[in-house]
Amino acid sequence: MTTILKVEHLEKVFGGLTAVADVSMQLKNDELVALIGPNGAGKTTLFNLLTGVIPPTAGMIYFREKEKLVSINNKKTYQIADLGFARTFQNIRLFKNMTVLDNVLVAMTNQYKEGFIKSVLRFPSFYRTEDEILKKARDLLAIFDLDKDMYKLASNLPYGVQRRLEIVRGLAMKPKILFLDEPAAGMNPEETADLTRLIRQIQQQFHITVLLIEHDMSLVMNLAQRIYVLDQGKLLAKGTPSEIQHDKSVIKAYLGEEG
C-alpha cells in the first residue's frame, strides 16, 4: 500500500510545555487508523499540526501528491484542504443557523469554484452543475440517514445527529484523508455502534484514509486497522488493536499501574 501521509520527528512546544515530542508516523492509502492516549496526551495538538492549524516547532509532514511525497509544513489550512484534507472537531463546528442541506452545500462549493463564477454570469451549464451538486449532497445525506432532516436547521438536530452531519460535511469536501476528532463523544452505545458501522462503510465506499481520535475503546478496537498511542506528547506504542490491548506500557499509561 502507498504511503499518503508521512510524519517525521514532529514536535510542538507551547511556551515551556512540549505537547508533541518527536512523533513519527505513516498512514497508507485507504487505512483506518486510530490515535489514542490519556487526556492531555497531545492528540488534538497532533491533529492541528497535521491539518495546518498550527505550525510545528520542529519536524516534517509530507503528503502524497501524485507520485511524490511533498512537504506541507509551510502550507496554509486552505491549501492543505485543497490537497484533500478534511476534518471534524471535538466541539461541533456546524453553521447552526443554516439548514442541514446548506451545511453540506457550503462544504461542496470548494470543488465547484468555476460553477460559482458561472452562476454569477448565468451560463446555462451552471444549472446542470447546480442539479449535480444538489444530487450529490442528497446522496451523501442519505448514506447518513439525514436526507429526511435536510431542511431542518442544524441547531435543531439532536447532538448525535449533529456529529453525523459534521462527518457528512467533511466527506462533501471529497477528501483523500479524513481526520475525525472524537466522533463518538457524547453518544450513547447504540449511536456509537451505528457510527462505527457508518465510518467503516464510508471508508470503504469512498476509498479514503481515516485517522480518528477516540476515547471510546469499543469503537477503536472494532474499527481501527492500526492504532498509535500517544502519552505525554510521545509515541508510546503502535500496532494492531490486539497488539495494543496487550501492550504493557499502554496498559500502564491508561491504568497508572503495571498490567
Ligand SMILES: Nc1ncnc2c1ncn2[C@@H]1O[C@H](COP(=O)(O)OP(=O)(O)OP(=O)(O)O)[C@@H](O)[C@H]1O
Ligand atoms: N494552544 C495551546 N497553548 C498552550 N498549551 C496547549 C495548547 N494546546 C494544547 N496545549 C497543551 O498541550 C497538551 C496536549 O493537549 P491536547 O489537547 O493536544 O491533548 P489531547 O490528547 O487532545 O487531550 P484530550 O484527550 O483531553 O482532548 C496539554 O497539556 C494542553 O494543555
